Amino acid sequence: MLDQPKRDLADAPATFTGNRGLDAEELLLFEIGRAETSGVDIDEPSPFESCLDGLERKQPIGLPGLSEPETLRHYVRLSRKNYSIDGGLYPLGSCTMKHNPRLNEKMARLEGFADIHPLQPQSTVQGALEAMEQLTHWLLTLTNMEAVALSPKAGAHGEICGLMAIKSAIAARGESETRKTVLVPQSAHGTNPASAALLGFEVRAVPAGPDGVVHAEAVEALVGPDVAAIMLTNPNTCGLFERDVAKIAKLVRDAGGYFYCDGANFNAIAGVARPGDFGVDAMHINLHKTFSTPHGGGGPGAGPVVLSARLAPFAPAPLLIRTGEVLRLKEDAEGTQAFGRITAFHGQMGMFVRALAYMLAHGGDGLAQASRDAVLSANYVRVSLRDLMSSPFGDRKCMHEVLFDDAWLAGTGVSTLDFAKAMIDEGFHPMTIYFPLVAHGAMLIEPTESESKASLDQFIGTLRRLGERALEGDAALFHGAPRYTPRRRLDETQAARKPVLRWSKGAA
Amino acid sequence: MRYHPLTESDREAMRAAVGVADMAELFAEAPGGVYGEFDLPRGKSELDVERHLARLAAKNLSAGRAPFFVGAGAYKHHVPASVDHLIQRSEFLTSYTPYQPEISQGTLQVLFEFQTQVAMLTGMEIANASMYDGSTGCAEAMLMAHRITRRRKALLSGGLHPHYGEVARTVARLAGDEIVTLAPDVLASEDLIAQIDDSLSCVIVQTPDFFGNPRDLRPIADACHRHGALLVAVFTEAVSLGLLMSPGEMGADIVVGEGQSIGNSLNFGGPYVGLFATRHEFLRQMPGRLCGETVDVEGRRGYVLTLSTREQHIRRDKATSNICTNSGLCALAFSIHMTLLGEAGLRRLARVNHANAVALKDMLARLNGVEVLNRSFFNEFTLRVKGDAAELVEKLAARGVLAGVPVSRLLPGAGLDDLLLVASTEMNTNEDRAALVAQLKEAL
Numbered sequence: 011m012l013d014q015p016k017r018d019l020a021d022a023p024a025t026f027t028g029n030r031g032l033d034a035e036e037l038l039l040f041e042i043g044r045a046e047t048s049g050v051d052i053d054e055p056s057p058f059e060s061c062l063d064g065l066e067r068k069q070p071i072g073l074p075g076l077s078e079p080e081t082l083r084h085y086v087r088l089s090r091k092n093y094s095i096d097g098g099l100y101p102l103g104s105c106t107m108k109h110n111p112r113l114n115e116k117m118a119r120l121e122g123f124a125d126i127h128p129l130q131p132q133s134t135v136q137g138a139l140e141a142m143e144q145l146t147h148w149l150l151t152l153t154n155m156e157a158v159a160l161s162p163k164a165g166a167h168g169e170i171c172g173l174m175a176i177k178s179a180i181a182a183r184g185e186s187e188t189r190k191t192v193l194v195p196q197s198a199h200g201t202n203p204a205s206a207a208l209l210g211f212e213v214r215a216v217p218a219g220p221d222g223v224v225h226a227e228a229v230e231a232l233v234g235p236d237v238a239a240i241m242l243t244n245p246n247t248c249g250l251f252e253r254d255v256a257k258i259a260k261l262v263r264d265a266g267g268y269f270y271c272d273g274a275n276f277n278a279i280a281g282v283a284r285p286g287d288f289g290v291d292a293m294h295i296n297l298h299k300t301f302s303t304p305h306g307g308g309g310p311g312a313g314p315v316v317l318s319a320r321l322a323p324f325a326p327a328p329l330l331i332r333t334g335e336v337l338r339l340k341e342d343a344e345g346t347q348a349f350g351r352i353t354a355f356h357g358q359m360g361m362f363v364r365a366l367a368y369m370l371a372h373g374g375d376g377l378a379q380a381s382r383d384a385v386l387s388a389n390y391v392r393v394s395l396r397d398l399m400s401s402p403f404g405d406r407k408c409m410h411e412v413l414f415d416d417a418w419l420a421g422t423g424v425s426t427l428d429f430a431k432a433m434i435d436e437g438f439h440p441m442t443i444y445f446p447l448v449a450h451g452a453m454l455i456e457p458t459e460s461e462s463k464a465s466l467d468q469f470i471g472t473l474r475r476l477g478e479r480a481l482e483g484d485a486a487l488f489h490g491a492p493r494y495t496p497r498r499r500l501d502e503t504q505a506a507r508k509p510v511l512r513w514s515k516g517a518a
Numbered sequence: 519m520r521y522h523p524l525t526e527s528d529r530e531a532m533r534a535a536v537g538v539a540d541m542a543e544l545f546a547e548a549p550g551g552v553y554g555e556f557d558l559p560r561g562k563s564e565l566d567v568e569r570h571l572a573r574l575a576a577k578n579l580s581a582g583r584a585p586f587f588v589g590a591g592a593y594k595h596h597v598p599a600s601v602d603h604l605i606q607r608s609e610f611l612t613s614y615t616p617y618q619p620e621i622s623q624g625t626l627q628v629l630f631e632f633q634t635q636v637a638m639l640t641g642m643e644i645a646n647a648s649m650y651d652g653s654t655g656c657a658e659a660m661l662m663a664h665r666i667t668r669r670r671k672a673l674l675s676g677g678l679h680p681h682y683g684e685v686a687r688t689v690a691r692l693a694g695d696e697i698v699t700l701a702p703d704v705l706a707s708e709d710l711i712a713q714i715d716d717s718l719s720c721v722i723v724q725t726p727d728f729f730g731n732p733r734d735l736r737p738i739a740d741a742c743h744r745h746g747a748l749l750v751a752v753f754t755e756a757v758s759l760g761l762l763m764s765p766g767e768m769g770a771d772i773v774v775g776e777g778q779s780i781g782n783s784l785n786f787g788g789p790y791v792g793l794f795a796t797r798h799e800f801l802r803q804m805p806g807r808l809c810g811e812t813v814d815v816e817g818r819r820g821y822v823l824t825l826s827t828r829e830q831h832i833r834r835d836k837a838t839s840n841i842c843t844n845s846g847l848c849a850l851a852f853s854i855h856m857t858l859l860g861e862a863g864l865r866r867l868a869r870v871n872h873a874n875a876v877a878l879k880d881m882l883a884r885l886n887g888v889e890v891l892n893r894s895f896f897n898e899f900t901l902r903v904k905g906d907a908a909e910l911v912e913k914l915a916a917r918g919v920l921a922g923v924p925v926s927r928l929l930p931g932a933g934l935d936d937l938l939l940v941a942s943t944e945m946n947t948n949e950d951r952a953a954l955v956a957q958l959k960e961a962l
Contacts, residue, residue, distance in 0.1 A: 043857065048862045048866075049857070053866075055869055060872060061893075065763050069641075071861050072638045073638055073639070085610075089604075089624050091609075091621075092624035094608045094611070095613070097612075107612075115606060120572060121575065122578040123785070125784055127588040128592055129588055129927060130581075130915070134579035141571070151556050163650035166841055174688070203835035207835035209692050210694050213835045251548060279548065283548035304847070306611055306846045307611075309615075309789075310789030341928075352654070353685060354776075355787025357787065358789045359788055361788070370567045371521070374560065375561060376519040386532050393537070439621065463528040492621075497623055497818060500812050504812050505810040505812035506810070506825055509808070509810050509824060510810055512637050
């Protein structure tokens, strides 16, 4: 029950150590480590004649070491200062913070996957290539596309890869000089325009309608012989399905352009609807989102790109080729139209195995169920809070995430940021805030399929109680939040104005 | 499905609350009304998934099961057990990018410590919170040099890892920038300095280079600086920095490298972790995430992601880079392993690597049909063998020895078919070396 606040620590005395029970203060490694200490026992080699041509390091490096128990304590204490999915609901919109099955970790660590070298003879890694082939099959079946480039290392890297394929296809048609514009809706992830600009495209914004989606008419007004591509996220970052998507795809493709779909929100439709059915030419798939390879505090990710028949010939090296019983990676672009190479080696194998384990565990039926549960949970949050919070595009059925804005907080003195920080004190990670930019003070909630109804109800109840406190005028509650965290609000302005990006001797 | 907490009755109650009779109503806007499970198998139990994947894994010959001398940009080293234990803590493994600093101080302090370790190791002033890997970091360094110098032409040494070169050339070609690549330079005899002029934004040189030769960057750095160009130094074997003069000490302006060697498994090529360091003056042109120190409202020291005004989510098409993800967990593994090693351990580890490589070189040099081409090296060197190196490697693999990387695999058609790269780390025993020598003797 959430009727009354449970406890009040206003009179909590300071401690001598600065620790607060389980929350221990932890100095920097450089303040506790010692130059001569090592937590790894290595014997000195027998005397030998060095072959370094006089390029030996003569200056000390400065790196401190810790013994093994000190190392464990340092990192265990640090870990306790982090929020995690395992520890609580993580409703970050467009980030898909779902359960990370430990089976995936176990499988990725099988010696036959973790302990093989990317350049050992291909005859000795046929099982790894088979895993890549199976992943390819799942991705192509789920998307109804022609080919996949597995090697991109993250979503933004996948965007670059897809746009490079598009640029190469345009060059092959001899239209490099004329097709230089990429259309990007204002609600798009910032990576979209950044990726397009990196490749020398000119970015032109596409307005969304008052209902939060891009209308075919808006695209029709912009397409022409100068348009190389449109980059559309579907479902979009407002949590809405772009219902004109097939029409938009046709408009762009008929005008000679390509449709790049940002697949960040694939978790809404995986196993239910296929991007190939609505005219997509290229789409990256964030394996770390939809297929649950963990986020790891900000990576590593993996962003394979599925391609239509029009773009498939331009996929970068390496290419996976089966001849009878034998699989082979063609590692150079020789004799193909491949646009080149975007990373050393073959991509994020560790993530491929995790994603494949996730797919096998779910099956086609389980993936569809995951999408349905994700969408149902987001809509459940929506209808449970719509009387309290405001929606920028009216109360419409959403996909796997629901977008609110800050209009409902007008006059309370409580901002979206304040509201988010108060959620932290209640034990929740905040939703995505101030994104997408098209909503004022955006609050984008993606509960995923991993929450029980009881967990959703507690989350909803907490937001309701907090919202009521804000509307009752208790702004101080929010401005002082968070109070129960290892650190309270941090001065980000100072951090940016006088950047201190490393420890230095004597600086502290 | 074991991963889904909602029960059928929960779903029914939630559908009622939402006001839909069945889920198809919520997907009504998807064109074609596709609503199916497609041609995919049904879900499997945990045991069945394990069986399925273990069967695939068993078809591979793992490094630990063979005398192993494969390198060329990824190296097998021993990773202490506590590293993998710690990175699997829920709070590290299942957290997001630390955008809410009050509940992410663990990840943030780790990144701050990582940045410091990387800066120290490379001999530079600052480092970022990691890149996808060394090769993508290298291309980003080139773009950064273009931004700083306002020139758009890079010169690539013939000793650069061929994949790194291909990644840089792919980016340059599609971004409309110029790039010049020197011919493969097996003996580190190219005259880079003669190629440096006022049109270049940067010169990209790897040390130890792809063929294993440590390079003296000092004269190259001087030449770059005389012509207003930057020196980008690349390394693919981080352990070498425990023994070799750092790129910073030799005058590099940007240092990028592959950090896989410390804390991370081979993983068939990924995930790895790119290290990226530079001078303080170039801070605002640096790509990737940065963690900085600050204080909270009570004046206590804390950490935040900072200078995000360079980044794509704020700057959109004006961003310094499109990168959103870094390689957080691999950076954590790197940092923990480096903490365990400390300076004393890292230096010893590097000496053992070098000693093992010297021992191997001495044994191979005595073989008929084998010529060691390097005058100097760290833990990897190039052999000229009688006949085709790729065929030789296949022959030895069939006999259970993973002998190295034929140069022709990365540089096909370059007329280098008789060259073989051989790496030796602390993992190799006397028995491994003897097995390689015996098998080579028989095969040649």
